[in-house]
Amino acid sequence: MPRIRLEDSSKIDNNVWLIEPSEAHHLLHVRRCKEGQKVEGLLGDRLVVLRLEVRDDKLLGHVEWEEECPPERSLWVLLGLTKAEAFELALRQVTECGATVIVPLRCERSVVRIDEKKEAAKMARWNSILKEATKQARAFRVPKLFPLVQVKDITTLALPAFKYGAFLDEGSVELLSCRPKDEAAIAIGPEGDWSDEEKKMLVEFDFKPVSLGARIMRAPTAAAVGTAVLSMLLEKG
Amino acid sequence: MPRIRLEDSSKIDNNVWLIEPSEAHHLLHVRRCKEGQKVEGLLGDRLVVLRLEVRDDKLLGHVEWEEECPPERSLWVLLGLTKAEAFELALRQVTECGATVIVPLRCERSVVRIDEKKEAAKMARWNSILKEATKQARAFRVPKLFPLVQVKDITTLALPAFKYGAFLDEGSVELLSCRPKDEAAIAIGPEGDWSDEEKKMLVEFDFKPVSLGARIMRAPTAAAVGTAVLSMLLEKG
Incomplete structure (x- = not known):
């Protein structure tokens, strides 16, 4: 799943993120994501799975679920x-x-x-x-x-x-x-x-x-x- | 064999190179070479095998033989x-x-x-x-x-x-x-x-x-x- 960081994005609703422009560019133009696709958002130690929506030239992410980031190999x-x-x-x-x-x-x-x-x-x-x-x-x-x-x-x-x-x-x-x-x-x-x-x-x-x-x-x-x-x-x- | 570049060293005799200080440091203090040891000197497309001698705090290299650099994998x-x-x-x-x-x-x-x-x-x-x-x-x-x-x-x-x-x-x-x-x-x-x-x-x-x-x-x-x-x-x- 494509991955972004959410530090510079903002929550515009309880379950909706407005994805900031450079991460939106990465998803749409580098990773070629389509509307409806799921991506991983990282925020501190949390992993948020988001479903993408394009609205008025903005990229939104609807929270599907969130959990703690999985443990990593040291x-x-x-x-x-x-x-x-x-x-x-x-x-x-x-x-x-x-x-x-x-x-x-x-x-x-x-x-x-x-x-x-x-x-x-x-x-x-x-x-x-x-x-x-x-x-x-x-x-x-x-x-x-x-x-x-x-x-x-x-x-x-x-x-x-x-x-x-x-x-x-x-x-x-x-x-x-x-x-x-x-x-x-x-x-x-x-x-x-x-x-x-x-x-x-x-x-x-x-x-x-x-x-x-x-x-x-x-x-x-x-x-x-x-x-x-x-x-x-x-x-x- | 430890290797140096000879572009900044100078030939003080037909078969003797005076090795410039930073390459000399590399050989003596990084690669821990001893007097008498052989090293490879590179100059353009030539490979010169040198035997080391320390003389008056300077590092000299006596030419043992030289040849063209071996072909490399592309x-x-x-x-x-x-x-x-x-x-x-x-x-x-x-x-x-x-x-x-x-x-x-x-x-x-x-x-x-x-x-x-x-x-x-x-x-x-x-x-x-x-x-x-x-x-x-x-x-x-x-x-x-x-x-x-x-x-x-x-x-x-x-x-x-x-x-x-x-x-x-x-x-x-x-x-x-x-x-x-x-x-x-x-x-x-x-x-x-x-x-x-x-x-x-x-x-x-x-x-x-x-x-x-x-x-x-x-x-x-x-x-x-x-x-x-x-x-x-x-x-x-």
Whole structure:
């Protein structure tokens, strides 16, 4: 069923939504919906099934039923901190690709240093980026963003059983050939890559070294590709 | 073998290269190379195998032998024209992900219009972006960039046998389950997606409708993920 977000639409009656223009455009002109068709509307943690009606050039949605959004497979993305622009691009792209939990990592080779005073402002900005990307991807929920941690401290988190670390080293297995079940995590290093110490810790913490192919990608690209592939592997089940 | 680009390094002797600082950093601190180790240097269409030596805090490479770069599997990416920023991001990311040929498509829903007068300047800018991304990805060759074409005219190009079109429609097969051999092409629509007419033409031209997972990605993200997955599938052979 085609899906929209309802945050910017308005309820014009108890059971009728006036769908805002950009979501209406998406339904009518991108997804080619017809009058009478059912679509999913997402609002916070609620999923509203709507039947479409075109009235006076406006698109209305009649509520058929609503329920809580179904639970999602957890897909954790651990992201080495990079310069602001690259990190924000990575946040947006991993959200589009299906991340449900994001853990920013302070790495040895992270050029950017965010001290405690600045962290709250950064977290607020990052959360607003995640919210916007969630809207664009018409995803169920905004990914949960953890505060910054160091690699040595990630064992304090309740990580999924299937864990992968994107390594440049030869001998890594292809992510494409991995078979995670139900939930998984992927760790992507900063622009200068992991330090030897960090790689040792990740392996010790049961992260399997994986390769994303022969090319060297920038961190946001590697993050998007790793997340999307893991997401597709989890969908396959 | 770790790989660098030699464009910014200099030959200090007939058989000795002085490796420029950022590539030297990549070799020593990211790839953790040791003195005596062999690495690949790329320069235009040449591949130079170098043996490393550290001398007075500088990294030198002694030429062991050189040859032409090996032929690559063709990976064509047909990219629906989007707004400048998104399109340039897509160009950079598909280069990192292994595109060897890029065809910009004038689509019905492309918001941006580039007239003939502006096309030469755009092509020059796009080519410089591809060159830069090739350097960053330490790839063999800069992708070949075709001039803008319309979807109806892509049959004039010598496209690979395995062709995929990223469609939002239900019923598309997962790209992950496709098995292209030797060379392949993927077509990614503009932000407003393909028109019905364009989808009909692509199917007629033997593009198989594929899905990149349940989420709706922005065009650059879809382009990166589609290209990377296809690249990994071709590597698997």
